[in-house]
Amino acid sequence: MLGSGAIQTLLPRLGAVATLSRTQVDIFSRLYLVFLGMGTLVGVVVISYLVYNAYKYRTDAPDADGKYDVEEVQDDDVVRPKLGEMPSSSKGGKKLFLSFGISAVIVLGLIIYSYSLLLYVEDTGDVEPDMEVNVEGFQFAWAYEYDNGFETTDELVVPNEAVVGLEVTSRDVMHNYGIRGLRAKSDAIPGQTTETWFQADESGEYQAICFELCGNGHSNMREDVLVVPTSVWEQGQEEYDFDDPEEFGEWYQQTLEAWQNGELDNQLEVTN
Amino acid sequence: MGDLPPRSSVKRWLVTTNHKDIGILYLLTSVFFLVVAGVLALLIRIQLLQSGGTILSDAGYNQVVTSHGFLMIFWFLSPFAFGFANYFVPLQIGADDLAFPRLNAMSYWLYLFSGVLVLGSFFQGATFMGGWTAYAPLNVPSYIPDFGQVGSFATILALIAFIGSVTIGSVNFLTTIYRMRAKGLRMRDIPLFSISILVTVWMMLFAFAAYLAALIILSSDHLLHTSFFALETGSGPEATDSGSLLWTHIFWFFGHPEVYIVFFPALGVLGEMVQTFSGRRLVGRKWFIIAMALVGIQSFIVWMHHMFLTAISLEIKTVMMVTTVAISLPFDLMVFSLIYTMIKGKIRWKTPFLFSLGALVIFIIGGITGVFLGAIVLDYSFRGTYWVVAHFHYVMASSAVILIGAVYYWFPKMTGKMYNEFLGKVHFAMAFIGFNLLYFPMFIVWETPRRIFHYNSGFTMWHQTATAGAFLFAASFLVMFYNLAKSLYSDRHVGESPWSYVASPEWAVSSPPPLENFPGKPSFASGELNFLDRAETDGGVEDAATDGGVEETLAPPEEHADHASWWPFLTASSVVLTGFGLAGLSVSHFVWPFLFAIPAFVAALGVHGARQDGFAQIHGIYMMLSFPLLALFFIFFHIGIGIGELASMSAYFWAALVGAVWGAYTLAGIGYESFEVPEPKMAEQWPFESVENTKLGMWTFIASDIIVFGAFIGAYIFTRIEYGWQEWWKLAKDPAAHTMAEQALEHHPVLPGLINTYLLLASSFTVVLALSAARRTEDYSIGPFSISNRSATVTFLGLTFGGAAFFLVNKGIEWVDLFVHQGWTFGVDVMSSTFYLTTGMHALHVIIGMLVMLFLIARAWTGAYVGEGEDASTIEYFGLYWHFVDIVWLFLFPLFYIL
Amino acid sequence: MASTKTYTAIFVVLMALSTTQAAVEWLGFLEDYYWETLGVIMVLSTMKALAVAGYYMHLRDEPRSITYVAMAGLIGFLALTAGASYSII
Ligand SMILES: [Cu+2]
Ligand SMILES: [Cu+2]
Secondary structure, three states: OOOOOOOOOOOOHHHHHHOOOOHHHHHHHHHHHHHHHHHHHHHHHHHHHHHHOOOOOOOOOOOOOOOOOOOOOOOOOOOOOOOOOOOEEOOOOHHHHHHHHHHHHHHHHHHHHHHHHHHHOOOOHHHHHHHEEEEEEEEEEEEEEEOOOOOOOOOOOOOOOOEEEEEEEEEOEEEEEEEEEEEEEEEEEEOEEEEEEEEOOEEEEEEEEEOOOOOHHHHHHHEEEEEEEEHHHHHHHHOOOOOOOHHHHHHHHHHHHHHHOOOHHOOOOOOO | OOOOOOOOOHHHHHHHHHHHHHHHHHHHHHHHHHHHHEEEHHHHHHEEEEEEEOOOHHHHHHHHHHHHHHHHHHHHHHHHHHHHHHHHHHHOOOOOOOOOOHHHHHHHEEEEEEEHHHHHHHHOOOOOOOOOOOOOOOOEEEEOOHHHHHHHHHHHHHHHHHHHHHHHHHHHHHHHHHHHHOOOOOOEEEEEEEEHHHHHHHHHHHHHHHEEEEEEEHHHHHOOOOOOOOOOOOOOOOOHHHHHHHHHHHHHHOOOOOOOOHHHHHHHHHHHHHHHHHHHOEOOHHHHHHHHHHHHHHHHHHHHHHHOOOOHHHHHHHHHHHHHHHHHHHHHHHHHHHHHHHHOOOOOOOOOHHHHHHHHHHHHHEEEEEEHHHHHHHHHHOOEEEEHHHHHHHHHHHHHHHHHHHHHHHHHHHHHHHHOHHHHHHHHHHHHHHHHHHHHHHHHHHOOEEEOOOOOHHHHHHHHHHHHHHHHHHEEEHHHHHHHHHHHHHOOOOOOOOOOOOOHHHHHHOOOOOOOOOOOEEEOOOOOOOOEOHHHHOOOOOEOOOOOOOOOOOOHHHOOOOOOOOOHHHHHHHHHHHHHOOOOOOOOOOOOOHHHHHHHHHHHHHHHHHHHHOHHHHHHHHHEEEEHHHHHHHHHHHOOOOOOHHHHHOOOHHHHHHHHHHHHHHHHHHHHOOOEOOOOEEOOOOOOOOHHHHHHHHHHHHHHHHHHHHHHHHHHHHHHHOOHHHHHHHHOOHHOOOOOOOOOOOOOOOOOHHHHHHHHHHHHHHHHHHHHHOOOOOOOOEOOEEOHHHHHHHHHHHHHHHHHHHHHHHHHHHHHHHHHOOOOOOOHHHHHHHHHHHHHHHHHHHHHHHHHHHHHHHHHOOEEEEEEEOOOOOHHHHEEEEEHHHHHHHHHHHHHHHH | OOHHHHHHHHHHHHHHHHHHHHHHHHOOHHHHHHHHHHHHHHHHHHHHHHHHHHOOOOOOOHHHHHHHHHHHHHHHHHHHHHHHHHHHH
């Protein structure tokens, strides 16, 4: 499993960043597209077939005497329901297994395909994350702890292109930590730790949102995640010792201020 | 009580036990809750007109979201379906009524009063605001704001009362469907709607039992401050780490079957409507039924798909993914069965058919989007978003749409009047368009986080569209109300059936059907429905059974079955007061209302007994006994709280007290009421031919109670495994480890458990002896001494009561020692929580058994059960319960005292 | 219904088995052979439960379908407990 026994003591030197073939975003987008394609196809076919039959075999005979419905007729090839009969089936039950078989193949195919991607996601594609961040949810914000011991309850700041492993927990009630746009999401459960990871392709502003009802402030439990360009991160590493929480903290504070003053704007690829 | 007043009289609706009346009451009440929950939904949609919210505060929004969910799922959808079930299942299977009509009325009134309780919670500060899933530990007092404490607990109590109604109903329907079918009607032959109800009540019986256990544990966290779900980081076992996961497990073990519980009845009607309006028999009916049964069973092993992002292992996620995806296939088969049925049909696009068709479209979309959620990787991103919201509304509301179709389908049958077809079609058009306008945009802007009123500014247009759709959807119901109200007073009379190609028996009788349902005894023995002459089929005096009340064996034949009783209404009404009061009581006060209810119960047994059976010594004893009992509890009260405090007790205390005493009085009343319900004669009863109704009812109840206790024991095992099974034992053996307790805890020994095992086994044995004695034909004699069977029966019952009393005394000594002397209070650690609550739940069963025994002893004393012409079955049924309580203890003893 | 003699015999057996369970604890078997002893004790409890259900609740004499009703409840309990426990092992 991700991160177990593999906590890195150094924050990443981005020259040596592990390269992953696919990020969570890639995987989700592709899978979602496949499902959406198949789902729409199946939906359109089945619904059209349903409506087509319902329309084709309609009768518009006038109300029969004493009833608000048509006169009952019996034709040769179809046995129609009769009041008080023992229930039985119409012919054609075997056809059911044809459609049953087809949908079984489609559904199982989709699931087997998606399962292979699940194993990849659970294992970070067998690549050790470049850095680990512990996330602790509390009513109503997030507390982060970096590898080097630096702690903050403000924004999460990470470098672009690094594989970031998250260990998520909660100090009070259940939350769910999700970064929209990066497809990282994990339940924050008191007393339990869950794991997920993400890798940003583009630097910029993202949002960490709570996706589990956690109390009165739940609707406002959102915080920015700042993915800085690799150049900014590496420049920081040259000027500060990132292994030292205090020095890292200084850089962190400085970067946040720069960002809030709009100094980073022209370097960020994604903005809110 | 005997006959029913006419339907125009209010009294009729308060005393009726007739299944058709109850069905109408269910339908009207559930529509009321639909309106309430619908208004709440509109509030949500207004709030979402703009990102950031428009009218509600944070806490207000959370309350609205939560209660919308609770009310729609529990107080609207299921009861709405069961309104139809009440009305039509007996008609469809050829029964005169349900097996236990009085209990059926009780189900209804409990449902209504639990709803009153939940609505009342809005006025007790605030209703519960943690979402309908009520995830832990947001559901425990430490995380609920002060102003919401009382109302939140009231909501939990309302849910418990609601489950009481559901469980009684499930037992009732199971017994009815298995034991009261018309001759010749095999299980597989009953109409599809009744089959769907059968599968539904089986799921209800087990799923709701697990939920009940979770809610009782939660109540104890509220009231007794145990720490199952709370996160406590004291010393002692810190195993409360698992509390949050534990709730999700038990909740979703119930929650997933619940989805099918609300959907299956609709699926059953859908099959019938499609068959009727296609004029063609259902294709693959057998496979349809098999698929339904399969889904019913499988629904209990998919629950962790709601927990893919929690800390559960990848292995179990894989298992659950497979079971989840597999469960979509039977549904696929059912949908295609319905589509194939239309081929070569004579399809009339009447309102019910339009709703069926529309619901199918909605359901297909809901089903396909559900498969997305089964793929775990997609679920990781969809979790907590509007994709989930849209998906389950498509599924759940397709159920509602079908049931609305069923209103139009059966309205002529229930009222004898035809609705206005044009307005029906208008309603459908508005509802279908409104529904899709409301929910389809949610798929498009699925990245909106759930239960949050902030979203991307780019989503605004879609959310406003949804709000417009919501108002159109809501308005469509006004058209229906107008249509039905107007039609009720129209002159468009219908005969037996306004529809062609109907098949099931409800269409073979007049509209509305007569009180006794059929013109003769319905029978399918000849291969099709016939009505036999009743005089020939009623063989004079038959043995009779009641639903727990008193029997009169020389009762006249079944035409004189009783239909009216005040007691279900009166008994259920006590729930409101008790629940309202209990919600506001503290741990030191809560027990007193119930203790004071005990002498009231004893006195009431004496009073009711004397009135019913004529005054006998035993009634005098009970009446007299109640005074010293009351005095005793007053003394306890004075020691515990102080009599002087009574004057300053809160309104909550008095409400709970009056409610509990009132409940005790009415329970005694219902026990003593003579209420005749004959055992079914000439009925198809496979596979329970030789089991009486009440016995089958008792066994199905026990099966659900197995799940209740099972969930308690499961919670204990789960918590303990999380902590470390054997470390737990070491801790229990090591006094020094319990540092939270003020002084070190002595190892709590095996001996009290062993003594209690002896006592319970002995009391089980004496119940068996009591039953043997009651059924003996000759008196006991040993040498010159002889004891009559009646005295022997009373003695053995008395011994059983004594054994139970000693059991409680022994337990009391043990608890006082642990709790008071050793400071091992309820909430010290999770070990104490599991111990007190699980054994306490068992003790509660013992106490209930003892109260029933008081009744049995009085009855046996005054001439029931023993001797010629008397039936000892009641003792037998009680024995089943008592032995079950015994068996539970046989497992609690090693789990909590030895291992 | 079985005879009073049978019921009495069952009662004696039940009491004896319960005593055995407690005795196992007193003799300290749990200290050295925890899991084996746990197995024995739970088997004894199951035997007692079966005796009570079979004879006192006379499941032996009822149609099998009644047993299945009770078993359905039992299986539900096992599914919940086993599934939940397995998920965190
Ligand atoms: Cu939250
Ligand atoms: Cu589910």
